[in-house]
Structure formats: C-alpha cells, structure tokens
Amino acid sequence: MTTNEAFTIEAGRAERNYWIDLWRFRELLGFLAWRDIKVRYKQTVLGACWALIQPLVTLVVFTLVFGKMARMPSGNSPYPLLVLAGLLPWQLFSNSLSGASGSLFTNSHLISKVYFPRLLVPLSAVAVALVDFVIVLTLYFGMSVAYGYTPDWRVIVIPIYIFATLLASLGAGLWLAALTARYRDFRFVVPFIVQVGVFLSPVGFSTMNVPNWRIAYSINPVVGIIDGFRWCLLRADAPFYWPSQLIGMLMTITLLYSGIRYFRSTERRLADII
Amino acid sequence: MITVEGLGKRYVLAHEIRHDTVRDSLAQGARKLLRGWNRGGDPTSEEFWAIRDVSFTLNRGEVMGIIGRNGAGKSTLLKILSRITEPTVGRVHLRGRVASLLEVGTGFHPELTGRENVFLNGAILGMSRQEIRSKFDEIVEFAEVERFLDTPVKHYSSGMYVRLAFAVAAHLEPEILIVDEVLSVGDHAFQKKCIGKMESVSRTNGRTVLFVSHNLSAIRELCQTGVLLSGGTVVCQGPIGDVVSHYTGQMGRRSHYRCPPSFKGELERAAWFESVSLTDSAGASVESYPAGSAAWLEAGLFLRRDLVNAQIAARISTQDGVAVMTTANTDVTRRTSPILQGRHRMRALLPAWLAPGFYSVTIAIHEPRRHDHCTVNDAIQFEITPGQSPATALHDDRRGFVEPIIAWEPLPPN
Numbered sequence: 001m002t003t004n005e006a007f008t009i010e011a012g013r014a015e016r017n018y019w020i021d022l023w024r025f026r027e028l029l030g031f032l033a034w035r036d037i038k039v040r041y042k043q044t045v046l047g048a049c050w051a052l053i054q055p056l057v058t059l060v061v062f063t064l065v066f067g068k069m070a071r072m073p074s075g076n077s078p079y080p081l082l083v084l085a086g087l088l089p090w091q092l093f094s095n096s097l098s099g100a101s102g103s104l105f106t107n108s109h110l111i112s113k114v115y116f117p118r119l120l121v122p123l124s125a126v127a128v129a130l131v132d133f134v135i136v137l138t139l140y141f142g143m144s145v146a147y148g149y150t151p152d153w154r155v156i157v158i159p160i161y162i163f164a165t166l167l168a169s170l171g172a173g174l175w176l177a178a179l180t181a182r183y184r185d186f187r188f189v190v191p192f193i194v195q196v197g198v199f200l201s202p203v204g205f206s207t208m209n210v211p212n213w214r215i216a217y218s219i220n221p222v223v224g225i226i227d228g229f230r231w232c233l234l235r236a237d238a239p240f241y242w243p244s245q246l247i248g249m250l251m252t253i254t255l256l257y258s259g260i261r262y263f264r265s266t267e268r269r270l271a272d273i274i
Numbered sequence: 275m276i277t278v279e280g281l282g283k284r285y286v287l288a289h290e291i292r293h294d295t296v297r298d299s300l301a302q303g304a305r306k307l308l309r310g311w312n313r314g315g316d317p318t319s320e321e322f323w324a325i326r327d328v329s330f331t332l333n334r335g336e337v338m339g340i341i342g343r344n345g346a347g348k349s350t351l352l353k354i355l356s357r358i359t360e361p362t363v364g365r366v367h368l369r370g371r372v373a374s375l376l377e378v379g380t381g382f383h384p385e386l387t388g389r390e391n392v393f394l395n396g397a398i399l400g401m402s403r404q405e406i407r408s409k410f411d412e413i414v415e416f417a418e419v420e421r422f423l424d425t426p427v428k429h430y431s432s433g434m435y436v437r438l439a440f441a442v443a444a445h446l447e448p449e450i451l452i453v454d455e456v457l458s459v460g461d462h463a464f465q466k467k468c469i470g471k472m473e474s475v476s477r478t479n480g481r482t483v484l485f486v487s488h489n490l491s492a493i494r495e496l497c498q499t500g501v502l503l504s505g506g507t508v509v510c511q512g513p514i515g516d517v518v519s520h521y522t523g524q525m526g527r528r529s530h531y532r533c534p535p536s537f538k539g540e541l542e543r544a545a546w547f548e549s550v551s552l553t554d555s556a557g558a559s560v561e562s563y564p565a566g567s568a569a570w571l572e573a574g575l576f577l578r579r580d581l582v583n584a585q586i587a588a589r590i591s592t593q594d595g596v597a598v599m600t601t602a603n604t605d606v607t608r609r610t611s612p613i614l615q616g617r618h619r620m621r622a623l624l625p626a627w628l629a630p631g632f633y634s635v636t637i638a639i640h641e642p643r644r645h646d647h648c649t650v651n652d653a654i655q656f657e658i659t660p661g662q663s664p665a666t667a668l669h670d671d672r673r674g675f676v677e678p679i680i681a682w683e684p685l686p687p688n
Contacts, residue, residue: 009357009366031397035383035390042385109645112542113380114398115357183299271359272285274542 018264022117032107032124036099037131051132052139055091059084066204074206075237078147084140085233086203086226089161092133093169093222094194099125100173101190104181108274118267119260122177126170133162140233151233161228164252168221171255178266181274202226206238215243221255224248275482276332276355276450281364283350287320287538324350324536325506328364332499334449335480339487339497339514341521344650345534347506348486352376352454355484370449370482373400377454377646379439384428384643388419388438391427395442409445416471417441432643444471454486488636488651490518490595522593529561531653545581545613545639546648549574552635552656553621564661565630565677572621573637575613581641583610588622589636593655598633598675599625610642627678630660 007017041047059080066072067079074082100122104111107121144150180186201222202210210217217223224245230238266273325347332338340348353359355366356374381398382391392413396406406413414420417438419430427435487493493500493514500517502510510520531550537543551559553570563569571588587602601622604610633656638649664677 006367006369009354009361009368011361011363025400027403028397031394035386035394038390039383039385108542110381110398112358113376114374116398116400268360271353 018117022119025116025120028116029120029124033127036128051135055087055136059087062204072205072209077234077237078149081144081147081149083204085230088136088140089165089225089229090198090201090203092129092165095132096126096129096169097173098190098194099129101176101180104177111274112271118270122173126166152235154232158232161225165225167256168252171259174259174263178263181270218244218247219251221248221251275334275369277367278328278330279365281328281361282326283324284362285322285324287322322536323506328508330501330511332482334482337483337497339485339493339500342503345536346503348503352452352486356452372450373446373448374452375443378436382427382439385426387426388423392442399446413441413445435643440468450482452484494518529654544579544647545577547573547637547650548576550637550653562657562659564659566626566662568626569624570621571624575618577613577615580612580615582612583641584613584639585610585642586639590633593632627676628658629675629677630658632657
C-alpha cells in the first residue's frame with residue numbers, strides 16, 4: 001500500500017517518494033527474506049547443515065592445495081584459519097551476489113502482480129546470504145579456539161567489513177539483477193563469475209604473495225574486504241595495507257552507486273520486460 | 275478519489291525476433307546499422323496501444339465496474355492504476371492507500387503452511403505485521419481452514435487454497451481497492467460470501483472499489499457505475515445498468531475467436547489461444563447445433579515454452595453468466611500432462627444434452643494452482659436449436675439448462 005496523501009501516476013514521474021516507500025515496505029523485506037530462509041532447507045535431510053558443509057569442504061581442499069601442495073606461506077597463523085578468514089567474506093559476497101542477481105527473475109510472479117519498491121527483492125536476497133554467513137562465522141570462532149589462535153581486539157572492527165561486503169555484493173548484484181531481467185544471458189554469467197572469482201580473489205592464499213601486483217589486484221573489491229577480514233581475525237599477522245583498502249572502498253561505492261542507478265532505470269519497465 | 279486523464283499505454287511488438295539474449299540484440303543492432311538509421315522505424319516491430327485516451331473519475335466510496343472483452347485493455351488499465359507498469363501518456367491522480375488484487379494468492383508459497391502464507395501474503399498486499407496479527411483469527415474463520423493451518427499449502431485442495439487467499443485479501447483495509455477477476459475462482463457459495471464481504475466493506479467503510487469481472491450479475495450487484503472498454507478505449511461509461519446492457523448488446527454473438535495481437539507482446543504470457551471455434555464432425559465451422567446432436571469445440575493454441583503440468587479447460591455458461599458445465603482435457607486421463615512449445619490444435623466433443631438457448635464458452639490454459647496462462651472469457655457464443663430435444667416431442671415447457679435423456683421405469687405397486 002502506498003501513501004496516505006494524494007499522488008500522481010505519470011510516465012517518467014515514477015516514484016517520487018521512492019525511498020519513503022522503501023522504508024514503508026521494510027516489513028516486506030523481512031518477510032521475503034524469512035520466506036527464502038524458511039523454504040530453503042525444506043525436504044532436505046541435513047537441513048541447515050548444508051550451510052556448513054560447503055565452506056568446510058572448500059576449506060579442506062584449499063588448505064591442501066594452497067597450503068600443503070603449493071606451500072604458500074601463512075605467517076604465524078594456521079593455514080586453515082587463513083583460508084577460512086578469506087572464505088567467510090567470499091561466501092557472503094558470492095551467495096549474496098548470486099541471490100540478488102537471480103532475485104528479480106525468481107520473483108517475477110510477484111513483480112507482474114503487485115507494486116512494491118523492487119529494490120526490496122535483491123535486498124532480501126542479500127539478507128538471506130547474511131544468515132548463512134553468521135553460521136559460518138560461528139564455525140570460525142569454534143575453529144580459532146581449537147587452534148588456540150583466537151582473534152584479538154581487532155575483531156570489533158569486523159561488522160564494518162561485513163557491511164562493506166554486503167554493499168559490494170549488492171552493488172554488483174543490482175547490476176546483474178537488472179541485466180538478467182532484460183537479457184537472460186546473465187543467468188549463465190553469474191555462476192561463471194562466482195566460479196572464477198574465487199581464484200581471482202585471495203581466498204586460498206594471502207595477498208602478501210602478490211606484492212608487485214597488489215595495487216592492480218585491489219580493483220577487485222573483494223581483495224580489500226578479504227584483507228580486512230584477515231586483519232580483524234588473524235591478530236597482527238595480516239598488516240593493514242591502506243592503498244588496497246582505499247581502492248576497494250572506491251570500487252564498492254562506484255559499483256553500488258551505478259548499480260542503484262541502473263536498477264532504478266530498469267525498474268520502471270520491469271513488469272513489461274520480465 | 276481517482277481521476278484518470280487521457281491515459282495510454284503503448285507496447286512495441288517485435289515480430290519473431292525477440293530480444294531475450296544479448297546475441298539477438300546485437301544481431302538486431304547490426305541489421306539496423308546495415309539498413310541505415312534514416313529509414314525510420316524498425317520494420318520488424320510494430321506499435322500497439324493496449325489502452326488509449328482513457329479518462330474517468332471515481333468518487334470516494336464509489337464502486338465502479340470495468341467490463342470489456344478479452345484484450346480490451348482492462349488488465350493493462352489495472353496494472354497502471356496499481357503502479358505495476360507505467361503509462362506511456364496521460365496521468366492518474368489518486369488519493370488514499372491503494373491495494374490491488376490482480377490475482378488470488380499472489381506470493382503464496384507451496385512449501386509454507388497456511389499460517390505462514392497468511393503473513394507472507396498479507397505483507398505482500400501491504401498489510402503490516404501488526405494488522406495481520408490482529409485480523410488473523412477473522413481471516414482463518416472466513417477461509418474455513420482452521421484444521422489445516424499448519425499444513426503446507428501444497429497439500430491444500432484448490433478450493434481451500436483459493437478460500438485462504440481470498441480471505442487475506444478480503445481483510446485488507448485500503449481506501450482504494452483494485453480487484454481483477456478474482457471471483458471467477460472458487461465455488462459458487464464462496465463467491466457469494468466474497469461478494470457479500472466486499473459489499474459490506476464498501477458500504478460501511480466508504481471504500482472506493484474498482485472491480486473487473488466477467489461475471490455480469492456480480493458486477494450489477496456490486497457496482498454503481500461502470501466503464502466499458504473496447505479495443506483499448508472507453509466506449510461507454512455511466513450507471514452500471516446502462517453500461518452492462520450496452521456491453522451485452524455489443525457482444526452479440528461471435529462464433530469464431532482470434533487472439534488479439536497484444537498477446538504476442540506480453541512476454542510474460544507463456545501460452546495463449548490463437549483461435550476458438552465450434553465445428554461439426556467434418557471440421558466445418560458452425561454457429562449452432564440442434565439439441566440432441568453434438569458439435570466440437572476446437573481450439574488453436576500457442577506455447578512459448580514447454581508447460582509441464584498444463585491443463586486446458588472450457589466452461590459453458592448461459593448468456594447471463596451462469597456456469598452450466600466445465601470440462602478439461604484431463605477429464606479422461608485424470609492427470610495433467612506436458613504440452614510442448616509450439617502450435618497445437620485440439621477439440622472436445624460438446625454434449626448433446628444442452629437445452630435449447632444461447633451459450634457462451636470460456637476457455638483457459640493453466641497450470642493448476644500455479645499459473646493461469648491464458649483465459650479467454652466468452653470466447654465464442656453458440657446456439658442450441660430445438661432439434662430433437664426431448665422437450666420438443668411433446669412441446670412441453672421445461673426448465674433447466676440441460677436436457678439429459680433419462681430412463682423412467684415402472685415399478686410394481688407395493
């Protein structure tokens with residue numbers, strides 16, 4: 001439902017009070033996320049364990065491949081913790097990205113039948129990814145205790161990096177969601193991005209292994225985020241590297257801003273093209 | 275309350291070439307380049323106005339009916355008013371909270387329970403959690419599904435599903451309610467209940483209602499004023515009685531249906547009927563057949579993609595909109611079967627026992643309880659001529675829509 005005051009529907013005018021509407025519909029955001037979480041593990045035997053199995057298996061494989069076979073250095077921290085500290089934001093980013101990208105398409109029945117700010121759809125996908133993330137985060141803390149390498153005071157900064165991850169994935173997700181609504185090709189692009197992205201991001205190794213390329217590498221916003229996570233979780237072992245952080249932040253903001261712009265421009269015609 | 279001024283919506287129909295992939299778009303772009311920009315207009319596309327120059331005013335507390343044939347622009351108009359799609363020209367001024375009900379059970383999730391779906395659906399329709407909670411018991415009571423509240427709705431019968439979905443919608447409290455053809459689902463008794471509910475709502479709360487239906491008696495019962503759309507423009511508006519009679523007069527009889535070109539432009543439409551007609555056993559088109567003999571209902575169908583659980587159903591109703599019977603292609607097999615992408619033709623043998631009179635056929639293709647792909651209301655009309663009806667033998671005055679031949683047996687006195 002919309003405003004209590006008078007309003008006008010007109011071509012191009014669209015939603016002048018879009019952001020107010022978005023706030024009014026905030027409960028729907030919760031409901032959409034709740035629906036997806038609720039439905040996800042229905043009729044599965046292992047249920048929410050699946051949220052742990054995938055990162056655990058990836059963790060074992062990456063530790064073996066990068067740590068044992070390639071013998072990449074990890075400083076003082078145990079290799080599995082280094083990998084998991086990278087895997088955490090990566091999983092959050094990729095789940096949220098692929099969820100958001102496909103969200104308009106999977107909710108097309110809603111979009112063609114009811115009005116609400118469409119931005120809620122990708123936002124709810126991001127919220128769903130956050131829930132899985134929290135499960136894996138508890139796994140990390142469990143493991144850090146087991147390895148006797150619990151995080152120090154720096155861990156309090158972690159909410160900032162979680163937020164940054166959400167923004168970056170939302171930015172890219174908005175682009176891809178709007179593009180997928182127009183061109184179904186992007187349904188095939190997203191899994192590819194996720195597949196390749198895990199190797200293009202420093203998930204299985206530390207960025208200190210790429211000293212010469214570090215600036216260029218930071219154009220991938222996930223690089224700065226993973227660095228940040230490791231700084232928060234791996235005590236003083238992962239030093240703070242300002243240039244990479246700034247570039248990453250700039251990339252995230254650009255991605256988010258342009259993503260919102262593009263999404264909003266597509267949104268007006270969404271019901272006609274989806 | 276609602277003022278509509280010169281509203282129009284244009285769709286661009288692309289012929290055959292569809293821009294669903296980047297490659298198509300690139301190919302199209304390249305083709306355009308080769309032809310040169312200045313030729314004007316893209317020869318492979320065509321403009322189509324779904325509605326044009328539509329204007330009307332609706333006062334507070336008024337209930338207005340919108341009628342018209344399929345493809346007349348009713349759905350497009352409602353989509354614009356409910357802000358799902360933008361108009362190309364014109365404007366609408368609205369005052370008050372708007373809730374639109376273009377479909378029963380929008381957003382229902384089959385895996386969630388009845389209780390969960392009430393909350394989800396309520397939120398989608400714009401109710402706050404608080405509002406839903408306070409009306410929850412009332413909704414459940416109205417839907418008569420107390421016992422199954424904690425059962426996933428995928429196990430519901432279609433009747434229960436529709437009842438629950440409508441119950442949620444019936445308890446919305448917007449100032450403006452936009453309703454599209456939701457009463458065509460559900461059984462007769464429940465339809466009556468819904469009409470009663472909607473009526474009481476509009477009378478007591480002074481709610482403005484915009485109502486689209488093919489059920490003319492429901493329209494007449496509920497609405498004070500009406501708008502008749504034809505070919506996207508307003509043909510007639512005013513007191514509902516006048517508009518309905520204008521419509522029935524205009525409707526006349528049509529023995530052959532062809533789909534409006536707008537359907538090809540609606541990319542979300544997965545399937546539609548290209549033609550519907552009545553034929554004799556030789557396949558020739560007819561407008562009537564005598565009681566006691568039979569005719570075929572023939573339909574041409576186009577599917578944009580494969581449909582796994584499709585059902586094709588036809589309803590025969592009297593001219594006043596009273597349903598006489600419904601049949602579906604699943605009647606014999608008792609289950610749905612996949613229908614593949616492309617063109618199809620099928621026919622159904624109509625019964626010999628319809629009483630003489632005028633009838634109307636509504637035909638639909640849908641995936642039961644999931645998606646209604648295409649419903650052509652009153653696609654064709656036909657007449658049953660007296661012929662060999664049992665009544666004609668003795669010229670007796672019979673009532674009823676069916677005249678089955680029933681055997682009577684003498685019994686020994688006891």
